Amino acid sequence: MTExxxxxxxxxxxxxIGSSISHAARRKGLAKELVGSARTKATVDTAxxxxxxSKGYDNAAEAVAGADLVILSVPVGACGPITAEIAPxxxxxxxxxxxxxxxxxxxxxxxxxxxxGVHFVPGHPIAGTEQSGPEAGFAExxxxxxxxxxPEAHTDGAAVEKxxxxxxxxxxxxxxxxxxxxxxxxAITSHLPHLIAFNIVNTAEHxxxxxxxxxxKFSAGGFRDFTRxxxxxxxxxxxxxxxxxxxxxxxxxRFSRDLEELKAAIESGDGDVLYRRFAxxxxxxxxxxxxxxxxxxxxxxRGPSQVAAKREADPxxxx
Amino acid sequence: MTExxxxxxxxxxxxxIGSSISHAARRKGLAKELVGSARTKATVDTAxxxxxxSKGYDNAAEAVAGADLVILSVPVGACGPITAEIAPxxxxxxxxxxxxxxxxxxxxxxxxxxxxGVHFVPGHPIAGTEQSGPEAGFAExxxxxxxxxxPEAHTDGAAVEKxxxxxxxxxxxxxxxxxxxxxxxxAITSHLPHLIAFNIVNTAEHxxxxxxxxxxKFSAGGFRDFTRxxxxxxxxxxxxxxxxxxxxxxxxxRFSRDLEELKAAIESGDGDVLYRRFAxxxxxxxxxxxxxxxxxxxxxxRGPSQVAAKREADPxxxx
Numbered sequence: 096m097t098e099x100x101x102x103x104x105x106x107x108x109x110x111x112i113g114s115s116i117s118h119a120a121r122r123k124g125l126a127k128e129l130v131g132s133a134r135t136k137a138t139v140d141t142a143x144x145x146x147x148x149s150k151g152y153d154n155a156a157e158a159v160a161g162a163d164l165v166i167l168s169v170p171v172g173a174c175g176p177i178t179a180e181i182a183p184x185x186x187x188x189x190x191x192x193x194x195x196x197x198x199x200x201x202x203x204x205x206x207x208x209x210x211x212g213v214h215f216v217p218g219h220p221i222a223g224t225e226q227s228g229p230e231a232g233f234a235e236x237x238x239x240x241x242x243x244x245x246p247e248a249h250t251d252g253a254a255v256e257k258x259x260x261x262x263x264x265x266x267x268x269x270x271x272x273x274x275x276x277x278x279x280x281x282a283i284t285s286h287l288p289h290l291i292a293f294n295i296v297n298t299a300e301h302x303x304x305x306x307x308x309x310x311x312k313f314s315a316g317g318f319r320d321f322t323r324x325x326x327x328x329x330x331x332x333x334x335x336x337x338x339x340x341x342x343x344x345x346x347x348x349r350f351s352r353d354l355e356e357l358k359a360a361i362e363s364g365d366g367d368v369l370y371r372r373f374a375x376x377x378x379x380x381x382x383x384x385x386x387x388x389x390x391x392x393x394x395x396x397r398g399p400s401q402v403a404a405k406r407e408a409d410p411x412x413x414x
Numbered sequence: 415m416t417e418x419x420x421x422x423x424x425x426x427x428x429x430x431i432g433s434s435i436s437h438a439a440r441r442k443g444l445a446k447e448l449v450g451s452a453r454t455k456a457t458v459d460t461a462x463x464x465x466x467x468s469k470g471y472d473n474a475a476e477a478v479a480g481a482d483l484v485i486l487s488v489p490v491g492a493c494g495p496i497t498a499e500i501a502p503x504x505x506x507x508x509x510x511x512x513x514x515x516x517x518x519x520x521x522x523x524x525x526x527x528x529x530x531g532v533h534f535v536p537g538h539p540i541a542g543t544e545q546s547g548p549e550a551g552f553a554e555x556x557x558x559x560x561x562x563x564x565p566e567a568h569t570d571g572a573a574v575e576k577x578x579x580x581x582x583x584x585x586x587x588x589x590x591x592x593x594x595x596x597x598x599x600x601a602i603t604s605h606l607p608h609l610i611a612f613n614i615v616n617t618a619e620h621x622x623x624x625x626x627x628x629x630x631k632f633s634a635g636g637f638r639d640f641t642r643x644x645x646x647x648x649x650x651x652x653x654x655x656x657x658x659x660x661x662x663x664x665x666x667x668r669f670s671r672d673l674e675e676l677k678a679a680i681e682s683g684d685g686d687v688l689y690r691r692f693a694x695x696x697x698x699x700x701x702x703x704x705x706x707x708x709x710x711x712x713x714x715x716r717g718p719s720q721v722a723a724k725r726e727a728d729p730x731x732x733x
Contacts, residue, residue, distance in 0.1 A: 196635070221632045221635045222634055223634075223713075224713040225699070225712060225713070226712045231712065240634050241631060241632055243632075276623075279624055280624050280628050280629075280632055281632070281635060283617070283618050283621060283624055283629060284624075284628075284629055284632045284633055284635045284636065284637040285632075285635025285636045285637065287614065287617075288614060288635075288636035288637045288639065288640055289636050290673075290676060291610055291614060291640075291673075292639075292695075293691060293692050293695045294669065294672050294673050294676055294691075295606065295607060295610060296695040296698055297691050297694060297695060298602070298606075298665070298668050298669045298672045299603075299698065300695075300697075300698060301668075301672075302602060302668070304595075304598050304664075305598055305599050305602055305603075307701070309599050309603075310599075310603055311701040311702050311707065312560060312589075312707065313540045313560055313562075313599055313600070313603045313604075314702045314707050314708070315540050315541055315542075315559050315707050315708075316540045316542070316603045316604025316607075317603065317604045317611070317643045318602070318603040318604065318607045319702050319707060319708045320607065320611075320639050320640070320642060320643055321607055321610075322695070322698055322699040322702055323713075323714065324639055325692075325695040325696070325698075325699060326695070326696050326699035327692075329688075329689050329692035329696070330689065332688070332692050333685045333688040333689045333692060334685075336680045336688055337680070337683055337685055337688070340681070344677075344680065344681065347673075347677055349617050349620075349621070350614060350617045351670075353613050353616050353617045354609075354610075354613050354666075354670070357609060357612070357613055358663075358666055361655045361659055361662060361663065362659070362663070364656055364659075366652045366653075366656055369648075369652040369655055370648050370649065370652045372612060372613075372616050373612050373644075373651050373652060374648040375615075375616060375619060376612045376615040376619075376645070377644070377645050378619075379615055379618065379619060379641055379644075380544070380615075380641040380642065380644060380645035381645075382626070382630040383630050383638050383641055386630050386631060386633075388630065388631065388633050388634050388638055389633070389634075389638045389641070389642070389716065390716050393543035393544060393545045393550065394542075394543040394544070394642075395642060395714040395715070395716060396715065396716075397708065397714060397715075
């Protein structure tokens with residue numbers, strides 16, 4: 096247990112991310128006091144029951160009073176309105192941040208409301224699961240993952256460094272980037288994959304020649320991997336696509352163009368093009384595993400028996 | 415250990431599937447003798463070293479001599495030529511099967527060569543990992559997964575039942591289907607997901623505004639899920655797309671049409687359409703988990719600490 100970094104941290108929104116911040120902050124004693132508010136009373140009550148916060152509030156304005164760190168963990172479309180609401184109540188010298196998956200729009204929506212003397216440092220932890228709500232969080236969510244901060248050029252350097260140290264203490268690695276570049280990076284690493292996953296699940300649900308029951312039964316052939324991310328919170332994702340229109344549209348154009356090439360190769364029976372494209376795709380997987388951003392276990396290590404089986408098989412290989 | 419179901423089983427092709435069949439068959443003592451051949455001598459040697467087969471052969475024709483079950487586990491494009499090669503050497507009364515992910519074309523390619531008195535029962539286990547080769551197999555691969563058999567109407571019923579019992583003893587559940595329907599089901603549950611995954615990885619690799627290094631670093635936002643299946647064997651997948659052109663094309667048309675709808679909603683800022691589509695996608699995930707075809711662990715249970723963290727969090731919830 097080190098000296099707390101903040102006296103009072105206010106969590107505005109206590110879903111998967113907000114609750115994981117609480118778990119990770121308490122693991123290290125980073126805040127003397129953790130308080131919060133949520134859209135519904137039920138969430139605030141659950142957060143109190145789980146010990147995620149020691150004081151719960153009906154509204155964000157009350158929750159931020161006296162806080163030296165305010166973290167908005169809400170759908171990105173709600174960031175502007177909430178900032179307008181809390182602005183008059185922010186403590187001078189406080190740091191205000193968010194965790195939204197879109198940054199340029201969030202900066203546009205929040206920055207105009209931030210009072211002089213309050214430090215606005217937008218942030219985005221690249222971590223999550225398909226689950227939502229205050230019970231979904233856990234302390235290890237950010238361990239070894241990246242958090243991107245997108246401060247403006249005029250932002251107080253000490254505030255940026257303090258938030259960086261906070262995220263590192265939560266377990267994350269930190270990178271600073273401009274908001275526009277963040278949105279382009281996330282468009283390909285997160286937003287387009289989610290859009291594609293939502294879309295293929297929708298396609299599968301509306302077939303006449305294949306039933307939903309068959310799709311579910313035989314999903315182990317690859318489809319089930321897509322359904323994991325398609326199970327993510329719909330409100331959050333609606334806001335992301337509306338908020339990063341430019342980035343998503345650019346990646347969609349490229350994706351569709353590349354898909355046309357594969358489609359043409361299938362139609363004309365051009366196996367060489369297919370082979371070349373598929374072989375190229377393997378390399379990036381190895382990079383992700385080498386960078387510690389995914390497990391090397393086959394099939395994501397689904398089924399504990401698989402790992403045991405691999406272990407059993409190995410000694411025979413060496414006999 | 416039960417009575418062996420077969421005297422001599424010949425594995426033609428000993429990659430992920432062939433080696434897993436060997437592990438699972440030996441686990442239950444289903445074959446008195448397991449022999450095999452592979453495209454390269456190195457694979458045969460590895461299979462012998464691993465104890466996957468007790469006798470290895472240079473060519474498929476020699477390997478099938480005297481076998482009462484012959485299993486082709488090779489890229490679907492190779493099934494026809496190999497059947498032509500082995501046909502004169504097949505034992506009367508033997509069962510010949512395959513494990514290919516495409517069935518109508520495999521039936522067209524193999525059936526003409528099958529001698530009278532030999533029973534051809536095409537099969538397809540819906541199981542796999544992104545890894546390839548004789549060292550990738552393990553006994554539990556088929557446990558709880560489905561295997562589809564696609565015999566023709568005139569096929570000997572006893573042979574179909576014997577192969578069904580064999581797959582059940584390997585751990586699988588078995589369903590019988592016609593080849594055309596199989597190909598349509600697999601087009602949506604496996605082939606289209608793989609095509610989309612290969613494609614998005616290719617798209618990500620050829621961007622100017624985002625580097626490969628950034629894609630890898632920030633892949634935990636969703637992209638990495640796609641790279642797992644995009645790491646699958648390129649030869650196998652080339653053959654599948656060439657072999658199931660009709661099914662893949664139909665699913666691609668529907669996928670592209672649905673994607674146009676999402677694209678239009680993003681462009682026009684129609685949040686209601688996005689929300690509705692995303693909310694619908696959640697239900698099918700629940701169905702897959704309920705059917706035991708995927709783990710309910712968040713994020714596929716990546717990182718063992720997550721499960722522990724969930725467990726730790728629970729008691730507090732009940733305090």
